[in-house]
Amino acid sequence: MQWRGKNVVITGASRGIGRSLALELARRGARMILTARSRPELESVAELTRSLGADTVVVASDVSAADSASEVVAAAAGQLGGVDVLVNNAGVGLRASVDQLARADLERVLAVNLLGPIAYIQAALPHFRRQGSGLIINLSSLAGLMPVPHLGGYCATKHALVVLSRCLRAELREAGIRVMLVHPGAVDTDFRHHSLGSPFPSVPGRSRVSAEQVAVAIARAAEDGRDEVFVRPLDRVLLATARLLPRRRDRILLRRYGRTGVRP
Ligand SMILES: NC(=O)c1ccc[n+]([C@@H]2O[C@H](COP(=O)([O-])OP(=O)(O)OC[C@H]3O[C@@H](n4cnc5c(N)ncnc54)[C@H](OP(=O)(O)O)[C@@H]3O)[C@@H](O)[C@H]2O)c1
Numbered sequence: 203m204q205w206r207g208k209n210v211v212i213t214g215a216s217r218g219i220g221r222s223l224a225l226e227l228a229r230r231g232a233r234m235i236l237t238a239r240s241r242p243e244l245e246s247v248a249e250l251t252r253s254l255g256a257d258t259v260v261v262a263s264d265v266s267a268a269d270s271a272s273e274v275v276a277a278a279a280g281q282l283g284g285v286d287v288l289v290n291n292a293g294v295g296l297r298a299s300v301d302q303l304a305r306a307d308l309e310r311v312l313a314v315n316l317l318g319p320i321a322y323i324q325a326a327l328p329h330f331r332r333q334g335s336g337l338i339i340n341l342s343s344l345a346g347l348m349p350v351p352h353l354g355g356y357c358a359t360k361h362a363l364v365v366l367s368r369c370l371r372a373e374l375r376e377a378g379i380r381v382m383l384v385h386p387g388a389v390d391t392d393f394r395h396h397s398l399g400s401p402f403p404s405v406p407g408r409s410r411v412s413a414e415q416v417a418v419a420i421a422r423a424a425e426d427g428r429d430e431v432f433v434r435p436l437d438r439v440l441l442a443t444a445r446l447l448p449r450r451r452d453r454i455l456l457r458r459y460g461r462t463g464v465r466p
Pocket of ligand 1: 213219240265386390
């Protein structure tokens with residue numbers, strides 16, 4: 203798939219990975235609807251994408267609100283003339299041991315990380331089916347593929363998104379609509395600072411990729427028609443090793459994520 207001329211909906215586009223993806227796709231010739239809750243941040247991203255030549259529409263919206271998906275997708279259809287790609291990127295973290303999970307926090311991460319993407323998929327699918335093509339890109343995480351102690355609530359939402367995306371891919375295989383899953387490891391964004399629950403520990407020496415690296419990996423993987431995206435080849439190796447050595451994995455991750463965190 204080529205990005206030039208494609209109409210792309212990006213949720214969570216006000217900062218982090220969503221912002222970098224908007225800029226990367228603007229350079230590749232896409233047109234876009236950017237959404238997140240904070241309008242001023244969205245407008246400053248839109249200023250940059252427009253300066254790169256991309257038609258850009260901004261809709262401030264909370265993905266967990268009942269009418270968010272239908273409003274945003276209708277804006278794409280009405281103002282850009284259609285929707286070709288949906289990127290479910292908006293997400294929120296939650297750090298708490300399972301016995302300390304607060305129901306309200308859990309409901310919030312489920313609403314943003316799982317129910318929001320489902321609603322956006324359901325809103326976009328009629329457009330994709332009518333045109334016989336479309337691409338759904340869901341941002342999961344390595345934490346959706348392996349257990350991370352103290353991130354159980356977050357892992358559960360991302361694991362659910364992984365399984366849901368793979369079911370959807372099978373359902374849509376004959377319809378010409380693709381479903382791509384992205385599994386980043388740690389990314390250098392403000393994600394941890396916006397997470398619910400207790401503060402994330404800072405992990406000295408932990409290697410993080412940049413949001414720009416994730417954006418380039420997503421853009422290229424879509425062009426290459428890939429289904430599952432690991433940002434670094436090393437991430438696949440880490441995952442395979444973690445599966446082979448589950449007790450060692452648990453010890454290492456518990457040392458890393460069980461430490462006391464500090465709110466910046
Ligand atoms: N950073 C990492 O280490 C990492 C690793 C693996 C996977 N991921 C995943 O990658 C995605 C992007 O993460 P990021 O690192 O870019 O995080 P981030 O910097 O915190 O950005 C999150 C984006 O989502 C938006 N958002 C949050 N809640 C929302 C809501 N209720 N409605 C609409 N928009 C909402 C935020 O905008 P507003 O606050 O303006 O609404 C922001 O644009 C997430 O799905 C995350 O789970 C991140």
